[in-house]
Amino acid sequence: MISVVIPSFNAGGFIKRTIDSVLEQIYCDYELIVVDDGSTDNTAEVVKSYGAKVRYIYQQNAGDGPARNAGIKAAKGEWIAFLDHDDEWLPEKLQLQMELLGRHPDLRWCGSNRYQSDGARRTVVADVEAVRTALTEGDYFEDYFKAAAKGACPVITSTMVVHREAFELAGVFDSCWPRAADLDMWWRIAYHFPKMGCLPQPLVVVHSGLQDRRSTALRLESKRGEEARRLIARHLELAKEHGRLEEFKPLAGRELRITLITTVYHGFKADARATVRQFRDFFPWYWRAATYLLTIFPEVTSAAAKTVAYLRYKLGLEREISRRWVRSEQAPGEGKT
Numbered sequence: 001m002i003s004v005v006i007p008s009f010n011a012g013g014f015i016k017r018t019i020d021s022v023l024e025q026i027y028c029d030y031e032l033i034v035v036d037d038g039s040t041d042n043t044a045e046v047v048k049s050y051g052a053k054v055r056y057i058y059q060q061n062a063g064d065g066p067a068r069n070a071g072i073k074a075a076k077g078e079w080i081a082f083l084d085h086d087d088e089w090l091p092e093k094l095q096l097q098m099e100l101l102g103r104h105p106d107l108r109w110c111g112s113n114r115y116q117s118d119g120a121r122r123t124v125v126a127d128v129e130a131v132r133t134a135l136t137e138g139d140y141f142e143d144y145f146k147a148a149a150k151g152a153c154p155v156i157t158s159t160m161v162v163h164r165e166a167f168e169l170a171g172v173f174d175s176c177w178p179r180a181a182d183l184d185m186w187w188r189i190a191y192h193f194p195k196m197g198c199l200p201q202p203l204v205v206v207h208s209g210l211q212d213r214r215s216t217a218l219r220l221e222s223k224r225g226e227e228a229r230r231l232i233a234r235h236l237e238l239a240k241e242h243g244r245l246e247e248f249k250p251l252a253g254r255e256l257r258i259t260l261i262t263t264v265y266h267g268f269k270a271d272a273r274a275t276v277r278q279f280r281d282f283f284p285w286y287w288r289a290a291t292y293l294l295t296i297f298p299e300v301t302s303a304a305a306k307t308v309a310y311l312r313y314k315l316g317l318e319r320e321i322s323r324r325w326v327r328s329e330q331a332p333g334e335g336k337t
Contacts, residue, residue: 114203
């Protein structure tokens with residue numbers, strides 16, 4: 001049996017779509033658990049309207065990580081699948097994943113590609129053929145770290161099915177990471193189980209336009225990169241302890257480059273320079289020099305970068321759906337992105 005865990009917070013306006021996508025699964029051997037993380041809207045009323053089809057658990061507001069942990073603790077299934085309260089599954093999602101896991105009994109976790117939607121359009125996050133090419137036997141990555149370092153691993157929490165054994169060895173979600181608890185979780189699992197199943201076709205729809213104030217505030221704060229720096233520093237230590245440092249380093253480098261570009265884009269001078277200073281060995285001299293030059297006048301650099309991004313969006317050149325433009329079409333500099 002699979003235990004499906006949905007953490008929810010003030011999701012009354014859209015969680016029905018999420019729950020329905022689980023109840024419409026072709027695969028039938030599952031239980032559905034919704035953990036209400038201290039909602040103040042009608043989330044409880046909507047969830048309880050499903051009766052015995054859904055197990056409802058309430059907890060004081062603590063965040064997604066503790067809510068998922070409450071679901072794991074209550075789960076009766078051998079496998080645990082996660083779905084965020086504003087996302088949805090395609091009907092064949094669980095069926096295809098369990099068929100893959102059945103073909104490879106040694107696998108202990110499995111993800112999939114996904115769609116990103118802003119309500120008006122839907123795009124596939126990762127090229128299907130590129131992901132398929134990176135898979136062994138078309139079913140799994142030999143090493144999660146190597147696949148993720150190459151950008152060939154499009155999995156996120158809502159795509160995951162994880163065996164209970166993985167949590168017994170790696171632990172559960174760590175609440176010390178406000179935004180990165182899921183990434184920290186997958187990295188810890190990868191130390192014990194490098195091989196990860198993955199379906200190259202998109203089986204999940206991630207909705208970009210549905211963000212509560214708590215999530216939005218955490219997302220904006222994360223742009224400074226402080227949490228990312230702490231996370232990578234911690235996992236460089238853990239990777240060494242598990243004898244996986246060389247495999248983890250390329251992924252750490254990729255994440256650090258993304259972090260640096262984000263801080264420069266948003267004009268966070270001190271954070272950008274802190275990133276290249278703390279992880280000097282991951283950045284060639286020209287990256288360090290460029291960071292220094294671009295942050296002499298960080299507001300000018302940020303304004304120019306946002307203008308270019310806005311023009312690309314208006315001209316229809318942005319293939320990727322970004323939360324920056326979902327809520328309103330505001331000019332660069334007008335409010336927060």
